[in-house]
Amino acid sequence: xxxxxxxxxxxxxxxxxxxxxxxxxxxxxxxxxxxxxxxxxxxxxxxxxxxxxxxxxxxxxxxxxxxxxxxxxxxxxxxxxxxxxxxxxxxxxxxxxxxxxxxxxxxxxxxxxxxxxxxxxxxxxxxxxxxxxxxxxxxxxxxxxxxxxxxxxxxxxxxxxxxxxxxxxxxxxxxxxxxxxxxxxxxxxxxxxxxxxxxxxxxxxxxxxxxxxxxxxxxxxxxxxxxxxxxxxxxxxxxxxxxxxxxxxxxx
Numbered sequence: 096x097x098x099x100x101x102x103x104x105x106x107x108x109x110x111x112x113x114x115x116x117x118x119x120x121x122x123x124x125x126x127x128x129x130x131x132x133x134x135x136x137x138x139x140x141x142x143x144x145x146x147x148x149x150x151x152x153x154x155x156x157x158x159x160x161x162x163x164x165x166x167x168x169x170x171x172x173x174x175x176x177x178x179x180x181x182x183x184x185x186x187x188x189x190x191x192x193x194x195x196x197x198x199x200x201x202x203x204x205x206x207x208x209x210x211x212x213x214x215x216x217x218x219x220x221x222x223x224x225x226x227x228x229x230x231x232x233x234x235x236x237x238x239x240x241x242x243x244x245x246x247x248x249x250x251x252x253x254x255x256x257x258x259x260x261x262x263x264x265x266x267x268x269x270x271x272x273x274x275x276x277x278x279x280x281x282x283x284x285x286x287x288x289x290x291x292x293x294x295x296x297x298x299x300x301x302x303x304x305x306x307x308x309x310x311x312x313x314x315x316x317x318x319x320x321x322x323x324x325x326x327x328x329x330x331x332x333x334x335x336x337x338x339x340x341x342x343x344x345x346x347x
Contacts, residue, residue: 126255128163129167129255131157132153132171133255136176136177146180146186169201173290173293174255174258174293175254176254200290202287208336208340209336209346212336212339212341212346220329221325222269222271222272223312223316223324223325223327225271225272226316227318227321229271230271230316230317238271238313242313244256245264245305246306249302249306250303261292261305262285262289265288268312291335294338304334305338308327308331312324329347
């Protein structure tokens with residue numbers, strides 16, 4: 096198997112922690128590793144129920160570090176393409192015809208999933224309100240392009256690209272808000288927030304529902320309607336929490 100190309104600066108160590116997670120957000124070697132593993136699954140080299148090779152062997156064959164491989168495996172587990180084996184040692188390929196497993200939240204030791212959605216509900220709804228009050232036309236174009244990428248990923252059922260496009264849309268709104276502290280907070284917790292946006296994809300269903308929710312937020316911002324932007328963002332975050340598996344009692 097061909098090795099993946101990456102810059103020397105991307106050759107991380109297992110101890111790099113949150114700094115490394117943030118560096119890999121939005122692409123890079125971890126995303127390339129995900130794509131390589133998906134190819135192995137989709138072209139039949141790995142069948143439903145097959146155990147993935149040991150991580151040491153996979154990392155060697157793909158030419159990546161163990162830290163990068165673990166990040167890629169976590170992404171695939173979150174979107175439901177692989178599941179942990181009984182006992183927690185290794186992964187097996189999920190059966191796409193089977194019922195999706197209960198989503199696992201890998202940041203549970205730091206924040207509960209409900210806390211993440213509560214944070215998003217407060218911060219992102221206010222950011223959407225600010226964006227509606229002050230935005231440039233080119234920023235609306237950026238939001239439209241982001242929504243188009245989200246819709247395209249939904250049609251392709253590319254769950255990795257779908258979650259990334261979702262994150263990018265929300266990140267753009269943070270930037271458009273003009274509040275530097277909100278932008279910095281969103282970037283600081285980027286890996287946690289992106290993971291929360293991967294979770295709903297495991298439930299699959301109609302991926303276009305969230306796309307239509309983005310459409311409404313975009314329309315309100317473009318029309319300069321701060322109340323509407325706030326409302327539709329709050330509704331979207333609540334619905335996303337529901338799709339992620341949060342019970343009604345824990346929804347914002």
